[in-house]
Structure formats: structure tokens, C-alpha cells
Amino acid sequence: xxxxxxxxxxxxxxxxxxxxxxxxxxxxxxxxxxxxxxxxxxxxxxxxxxxxxxxxxxxxxxxxxxxxxxxxxxxxxxxxxxxxxxxxxxxxxxxxxxxxxxxxxxxxxxxxxxxxxxxxxxxxxxxxxxxxxxxxxxxxxxxxxxxxxxxxxxxxxxxxxxxxxxxxxxxxxxxxxxxxxxxxxxxxxxxxxxxxxxxxxxxxxxxxxxxxxxxxxxxxxxxxxxxxxxxxxxxxxxxxxxxxxxxxxxxxxxxxxxxxxxxxxxxxxxxxxxxxxxxxxxxxxx
Numbered sequence: 416x417x418x419x420x421x422x423x424x425x426x427x428x429x430x431x432x433x434x435x436x437x438x439x440x441x442x443x444x445x446x447x448x449x450x451x452x453x454x455x456x457x458x459x460x461x462x463x464x465x466x467x468x469x470x471x472x473x474x475x476x477x478x479x480x481x482x483x484x485x486x487x488x489x490x491x492x493x494x495x496x497x498x499x500x501x502x503x504x505x506x507x508x509x510x511x512x513x514x515x516x517x518x519x520x521x522x523x524x525x526x527x528x529x530x531x532x533x534x535x536x537x538x539x540x541x542x543x544x545x546x547x548x549x550x551x552x553x554x555x556x557x558x559x560x561x562x563x564x565x566x567x568x569x570x571x572x573x574x575x576x577x578x579x580x581x582x583x584x585x586x587x588x589x590x591x592x593x594x595x596x597x598x599x600x601x602x603x604x605x606x607x608x609x610x611x612x613x614x615x616x617x618x619x620x621x622x623x624x625x626x627x628x629x630x631x632x633x634x635x636x637x638x639x640x641x642x643x644x645x646x647x648x649x650x651x652x653x654x655x656x657x658x659x660x661x662x663x664x665x666x667x668x669x670x671x672x673x674x675x676x677x678x679x680x681x682x683x684x685x686x687x688x689x690x691x692x693x694x695x696x697x698x699x700x701x
Contacts, residue, residue, distance in 0.1 A: 424475070424499040426508060431501075434475065434521055434680025440575050448472065449577035452510055454484050459587035460522045461490035469494040470590070473521040475501045475509060487518065496520070508575045511579040526576060527593035529568065533606050535593070539685055540607060540639035541678065542614075544600050544653055546573045548645050553584025554675040555642060558586035560588035562682035567594045568603050568639075572613040604641070604656045612637040614657040617646050617681050619671050621662035625684055628661060634688035639682045645674050 424431060436442040437450050451471075463470040471694055474491045478500055481488050491498055506515045507583045532540075541559040547551050552574045559567050569576055576596050582589055598606075603613055628634055641651030641657055654660050663672055663680050672680070 422503050422555075423478075424505060425549040426502070426505050430473070430499065431505055431509065433681045434473070434519065437521065438509075438511050438579060440578070443575070443577050444471045445613075447524040448521055449524065449582065450509070450511070450579055451522050451582055452512055452518065452579065453516045453583065454487055454518055455587045456582060456585075456589075457518045457520040458487050458518050459525060459590040460488065461494050461496065463525065463590040464494075465523070465525055468523065469479060469496065470522050470525055471496040471520050472523060474498045475506060475519045475521075476519040477501060477503055477506055481684075484518060491520070512583070522543075524577065525590070525594075527566075529595040529598045529603070532566045532568070532593050532595050533610050535565065536610050536637075537612070537639075538637040538683065538689060539564040540566045540568060540612065541682060542568045542570065542603055543573045543643040544570045544603075544641050544649060546642060546674065548674075549574045549578035549581035550584045551610050551645055551674045552576070552578075553581035553586075553589070555583075555678045556585045556594065557588040558594075558675060558682055560591045562679070562686040564592065564686075566592060568598050568607075569594065569596045570600045571597045571598065572604055583617075600653055601656060604639075607639045608658075611639075612639045613659075614639050614641060615681070616641045616643075616649050616654045616657040616660045617663070617677055618643065618654060618660050619662050619677075620648070621660035623659050623661045625661050625663050625681065628659075629684055629688060632688075634685050635691065636689075638685045638689075640678070640685065642674060642678050642681075658692060
């Protein structure tokens, strides 16, 4: 088991420099490593494995955080991660947050090949097409996890899954369910449809109403929701690939819903309909 370093790691250490570089996408892609910041993300990373390989590689922690989160340090040690005691300044240099919480983990990429997701024949999937805001991407991933989705797919037109803001916004859900990245939209739609999944585009200008779809009982089968760009939604060519374009009804005076809120409504609508049909897994079963 990897011990905690007995002395504070130097700010000039090559390990600190390597971790700091992971704030940039090109370095993440080259090393296939990313940062997980804060106790929740690090706890989930420490408990995650891809086959026989532990996801957490290194952990930088202040002495105060090591004492406060002794259980996380123990889990990281059990996972074989190298643990470095670090000053608050070192943590601040590595972290991308304004107020770091004293824990920053270096993790291996954990995305799942799209073919493996199809082979599992998922019943509820979130497809992020043209989603550019990392905070929204991470929040939708969190919503998908909470609703009991079996997978998330990020298209090649969407933001980097391992952007620090996306990782933080997922609040650990990144480590809970399979996520495929860099999948062309047409390939994502075609592949899911070939496994018997109904493709629904979520769009405020959709010609079908979510409440009506629920009332008609059309939501109980395998479903993939396709979510678009925060500002301009889904392009016409993407909407045309789906089986239906569905809008979330606005019963009050709000002009619209933001992406993450609309995603939560749509995913939970499908989850409820599928549970009623006896099909969708529930987080209470895990």
C-alpha cells in the first residue's frame, strides 16, 4: 500500500507540475488523466475501478484535510494511490476552484466505448449533443445518474467530459455510470435505435408535449433523450434523426427552462413511466 509522504511536497516538484498541467485539455488527452477535486469526488474516485485497475492514481492533501477526511485517505491508500501531503498553496496551484477543499486527486480516464454501452442494451440514456458548457454537462450527468439512467453519451460536438467544471458539477456521478465520449451524433442515434431504443429530442419548440406523451403511455419503453446546446437547442438535422421532438410544458409565465432543469424533468418522466412498466432499474436497488 502506498504510504502518505512524510513531508510536504515541494511546489517545484515534477509531480505538482504534472498535476497542474491536467487543468488543460491537451495535457489531459495526452496523459489520459484528469483531476477530481473535493471530498465527494475523491471519495468516489477512490472506490472506483475499471476492471482490475484503480481509477485514483495520486492524491494531494493538506495535513488538515488528511485529518478531517481520514476515511478518504484510507480508501485512497487501499486503492494503491500515491498520497502527497501538500501545503494550501500547492493545492491552490493545482486546483481550478476559487476555494479548494484541501483534496485533489489525479484519476485515470474512465469513459466507456460506445459499443459496450450498446451491448448492455440500456433502457434509459442521456445523449448530450452540442452541449458546450461544462457545468451543464456535469449537471445533466448527475441528473441522469439520479434518475437511474444506464448510460450517458457525449457527442464529438460536446464539451470535454474531464473538464474540471464538468467533473465538479457531476458531484461524483461521473464515477457511477458508463459514459461514452466523442461519438458522432448520427452514430449515437443509429446505434441506440438499432438496439430498440426510442430517440426523443428535448426541445422547447417540439411538436409533442411531454405531459401528453405520459398520458398516452408512450414513455415506458427503452428511451434515449437527446439534449442540445444551451443557447440554440438542437439543429434541425439532429432533430430529424430522432423519433420525436418533445417539449416540456411551461404552465406558468417562465420563458423557458435551462438545459439541466429540462433534462431532469425529461429523465425523471421516463424513469417513472419505465418503473410503472416494470422496466427501469431504481437507484434504491443498487
